Amino acid sequence: MDPPRPGPASGSGRPRLADEVYDFLLSQLMTLRIEPGARVTIDALARELGVSQTPIRDALNRLAADGLVVRVHLAGYRVAPQISREQFEDLVEIRLLLEPSAARRAAERMTPQQADELRSLLAEMAQPQEGDQHLAYGIFGRRDAAFHDLIALGGGNRVVRETLSRLHTHVHLFRLLYDAKVTNEAMDEHAEILDAIVARDADAAAYAMRRHILRSGERFRPIFDTMAAPGA
Numbered sequence: 001m002d003p004p005r006p007g008p009a010s011g012s013g014r015p016r017l018a019d020e021v022y023d024f025l026l027s028q029l030m031t032l033r034i035e036p037g038a039r040v041t042i043d044a045l046a047r048e049l050g051v052s053q054t055p056i057r058d059a060l061n062r063l064a065a066d067g068l069v070v071r072v073h074l075a076g077y078r079v080a081p082q083i084s085r086e087q088f089e090d091l092v093e094i095r096l097l098l099e100p101s102a103a104r105r106a107a108e109r110m111t112p113q114q115a116d117e118l119r120s121l122l123a124e125m126a127q128p129q130e131g132d133q134h135l136a137y138g139i140f141g142r143r144d145a146a147f148h149d150l151i152a153l154g155g156g157n158r159v160v161r162e163t164l165s166r167l168h169t170h171v172h173l174f175r176l177l178y179d180a181k182v183t184n185e186a187m188d189e190h191a192e193i194l195d196a197i198v199a200r201d202a203d204a205a206a207y208a209m210r211r212h213i214l215r216s217g218e219r220f221r222p223i224f225d226t227m228a229a230p231g232a
């Protein structure tokens with residue numbers, strides 16, 4: 001992907017440019033083009049991307065809220081380290097505790113409008129992305145997070161939704177592995193969850209979500225085995 005270019009000087013142009021910078025940086029982080037622990041400075045990014053400091057600052061603040069960068073006093077930002085195996089297993093465990101229940105409640109409580117939004121989001125995720133595939137992977141990761149967030153919203157438990165949102169599970173997981181297999185398999189599993197929710201089958205929705213989380217763990221867990229191998 002080419003770096004974002006400044007849009008119109010009007011107020012309407014600013015949010016668009018800030019979003020472009022955010023998407024660009026997110027794709028760089030999630031596909032490890034900017035490595036964990038690397039220093040990130042606003043001045044350097046502004047020069048590299050040919051934009052002002054304002055959209056850079058806005059994007060970094062959003063990334064910090066996502067847990068992907070950490071602000072360092074008087075030193076700009078650093079890319080957050082990869083999650084450890086222990087943190088990964090903790091994420092899997094908390095997801096298994098919360099998300100099947102959220103899917104069950106969504107099948108019982110989700111409004112027709114929310115179900116339509118979930119269906120539209122899944123359709124967007126299935127559309128092939130032209131251009132830089134690293135950026136497309138980052139966008140898929142964001143939509144994956146939105147898919148799960150909408151299910152939690154449809155379940156009607158605000159505390160569960162806020163808890164899952166604060167974990168930033170999906171950006172951390174997708175940062176572990178850049179692989180089209182991840183997106184293809186996740187799509188099939190998402191479709192099973194959606195079908196169960198739309199059918200108002202609470203048991204099937206909970207089961208499909210649980211299976212999705214377990215399979216997701218199976219896809220990402222070998223990464224830690226590779227990292228722990230001698231010479232890795």
